[in-house]
Amino acid sequence: MAFHKLDDLGDVTGKVALVRVDFNLPMQDGRVTEDSRVRAALPTILELANKGAKVLLLAHFGRPKGARVADQSLSLVISTVEKILGREVMFVPEIAGDIVSQAVGILEPGGIALLENTRFWPGEEKNDPELVKAIAANADFYVNDAFSAAHRAHATTEGLAHVLPAYAGRSMQAELEALEKALGKPVKPVAAVVGGAKVSSKLGVLTHLVTKVDHLIIGGGMANTFLAARGVDVGKSLCEHELAGTAEAILDAADAAGCTVHLPYEVVVSKTFAANPPSLRTCNVHEVAADEMILDVGPSAVEALADALKTCRTLVWNGPMGAFEMAPFDAATVALARIAAALTKEGSLVSVAGGGDTVAALHHAGVADDFSYISTAGGAFLEWMEGRELPGVKALEI
Ligand code: ADP
Ligand code: MG
Numbered sequence: 001m002a003f004h005k006l007d008d009l010g011d012v013t014g015k016v017a018l019v020r021v022d023f024n025l026p027m028q029d030g031r032v033t034e035d036s037r038v039r040a041a042l043p044t045i046l047e048l049a050n051k052g053a054k055v056l057l058l059a060h061f062g063r064p065k066g067a068r069v070a071d072q073s074l075s076l077v078i079s080t081v082e083k084i085l086g087r088e089v090m091f092v093p094e095i096a097g098d099i100v101s102q103a104v105g106i107l108e109p110g111g112i113a114l115l116e117n118t119r120f121w122p123g124e125e126k127n128d129p130e131l132v133k134a135i136a137a138n139a140d141f142y143v144n145d146a147f148s149a150a151h152r153a154h155a156t157t158e159g160l161a162h163v164l165p166a167y168a169g170r171s172m173q174a175e176l177e178a179l180e181k182a183l184g185k186p187v188k189p190v191a192a193v194v195g196g197a198k199v200s201s202k203l204g205v206l207t208h209l210v211t212k213v214d215h216l217i218i219g220g221g222m223a224n225t226f227l228a229a230r231g232v233d234v235g236k237s238l239c240e241h242e243l244a245g246t247a248e249a250i251l252d253a254a255d256a257a258g259c260t261v262h263l264p265y266e267v268v269v270s271k272t273f274a275a276n277p278p279s280l281r282t283c284n285v286h287e288v289a290a291d292e293m294i295l296d297v298g299p300s301a302v303e304a305l306a307d308a309l310k311t312c313r314t315l316v317w318n319g320p321m322g323a324f325e326m327a328p329f330d331a332a333t334v335a336l337a338r339i340a341a342a343l344t345k346e347g348s349l350v351s352v353a354g355g356g357d358t359v360a361a362l363h364h365a366g367v368a369d370d371f372s373y374i375s376t377a378g379g380a381f382l383e384w385m386e387g388r389e390l391p392g393v394k395a396l397e398i
Pocket of ligand 2: 356
């Protein structure tokens with residue numbers, strides 16, 4: 001796959017760059033709790049600014065659904081952005097029109113401005129050509145540095161690439177190069193681990209995945225929906241019972257494709273969603289009581305998964321195996337992560353993981369650096385893992 005990079009830019013002094021970044025930062029009580037996405041965008045922003053471009057940053061924040069929502073204004077993250085960049089950043093409460101062109105007039109070459117939350121405008125998610133045109137009117141070129149938003153064909157993630165000279169930013173470039181290197185032609189057998197909580201949004205991925213991988217390891221909340229579909233009583237567990245039909249169809253598709261599906265046969269349960277609860281116990285999946293919740297995969301089931309992993313050469317992982325934020329429900333995730341890391345270090349496994357919580361879990365297990373590659377993206381990583389073309393990436397292709 002070939003795409004334009006920042007190296008292909010000529011002299012940009014005084015030119016206006018629209019740079020799509022991912023500043024969708026986790027916040028609690030009005031404070032940014034995690035800023036790695038800003039740090040990921042720093043090389044691109046500073047490179048352009050240092051070359052004398054006027055940098056206009058575009059990003060979405062939350063899901064305001066096409067309306068101005070005060071607590072989803074990007075003005076809330078500006079101090080974090082300034083601190084990490086070590087530069088002054090002008091906030092512009094619009095994304096197109098006169099206010100933006102005035103801001104461009106005020107900015108010195110090398111100046112940086114953050115435009116308002118793109119999702120305040122309904123045309124963003126609709127990829128409205130009029131909005132695309134209006135945003136593009138204030139700029140000379142477009143840089144996409146938000147791989148994590150590249151699975152959406154929105155105005156600022158896809159549309160702009162068609163109307164302005166378009167380039168991949170440094171973070172986008174690194175992500176694409178690493179994923180291609182690890183998984184362009186994956187060495188078989190390939191295992192996928194899919195867990196976590198976003199069951200409905202991940203079922204679609206599984207449908208595609210079963211035709212591409214040899215082993216599908218299902219854990220986390222995801223497993224409960226599959227167990228329930230197979231007639232297991234999962235008690236009070238996180239479970240989307242209405243998706244039983246979809247889950248069954250996925251299991252059938254896996255059968256037809258020769259993909260071995262691993263569902264936990266042993267689980268760790270509790271009556272309350274709390275750390276080290278008194279009601280904690282490990283049992284067979286068929287022994288979960290009506291008032292219990294499955295919160296992790298049991299230790300012998302993890303051993304069986306480890307044996308399966310040892311036969312594999314490539315691993316893609318999204319979603320923790322249990323409620324890893326609370327002890328001892330991190331045990332299965334930590335154990336499996338350490339096995340994958342050890343196999344990677346031995347050179348027998350190429351391991352790639354992605355997803356916000358997955359990456360946090362791998363850090364918690366102390367093995368994030370031992371994986372072959374870790375992607376910061378969640379949804380985009382999953383779609384990439386399925387082998388789907390990401391519209392935001394496709395639009396950058398030469
Ligand atoms: P990612 O961000 O890596 O894509 P998700 O957001 O889908 O992952 O899921 C992560 C969340 O899933 C974590 O907060 C974890 O506590 C939760 N989770 C995992 N297993 C269970 C379970 N059995 N029951 C409830 N929550 C679970
Ligand atoms: Mg998550």
